[in-house]
Amino acid sequence: MRGRDEETGEFLDISRSQNRRDALDVLALGEKLVSLTPAQLARVPVPEDLLPHIAEAKRITAHIAHKRQLAFLAKHMRREDDATLDAIRDALDANSDTSRREVAALHRAEDWRERLLKDGDTALSALLAEYPQADRQQLRTLVRNAQAERAKNKPPRAFREIYQVLRNLLLPAALGLEATAADTDDDDIGDADSAED
The missing domain is CATH 1.10.60.30 (PSPTO4464-like domains)
Known part of the structure; x- marks a missing residue:
């Protein structure tokens, strides 16, 4: 149900552009997780179901296959709630400062x-x-x-x-x-x- 509300003129749903920006943000977050060492990853509150996908993305080195695995990881990350993703971002920021x-x-x-x-x-x-x-x-x-x-x-x-x-x-x-x-x-x-x- 896309479009505008006839009475208020507000959009009824998030725009496709905003959805794409959010998806790219999650993809970048996934790339950061894959680039972490095991010790750094252990300090980040990553849900258990994402760990095998992160390990698989680390294992794959072929360029296109690696990109495909990152996209697959991002797809699973988008299923997580915003609080979980925010906690991961906060931990990564703290890790970079540390x-x-x-x-x-x-x-x-x-x-x-x-x-x-x-x-x-x-x-x-x-x-x-x-x-x-x-x-x-x-x-x-x-x-x-x-x-x-x-x-x-x-x-x-x-x-x-x-x-x-x-x-x-x-x-x-x-x-x-x-x-x-x-x-x-x-x-x-x-x-x-x-x-x-």
Whole structure:
């Protein structure tokens, strides 16, 4: 029942153009979901029935088939109520803000590491003034070992350990979290090593 109300002159239904804009918006939202890593996707309140479609869209790499799968995912997403889609959008916005803060903290950890290796005790004093909970002795030993590794062309074991210590120090503060045991997991260490390379 399209058209206008004879008495008020208002449209009786949403226009086709608006329907198309809404559909394209949901398609873009689906593309964002497909581009997320599994860890990021776990933080988004995606309904269980959409997860297999997202996984399938990630699996398919052929261009046209991927576009077709994204359209299929968007079709299923349009069946969800507006509150669910809004919750997904809000979580993605929060994730992007968190990701930006996390990346900034990791860059700061790299900067502090370079300062510690270059300036030694001066940089360490500045770091401790900003982060008094840092372990002075551990950092001093790691800096000394990293400098010796560089001088002898050895593998950068202590260099990486400095990064891990700084990462575990700076990241919780940047995200507004308290340091937890999960920050020192071996899995996290492997992730940060690959991120710094």
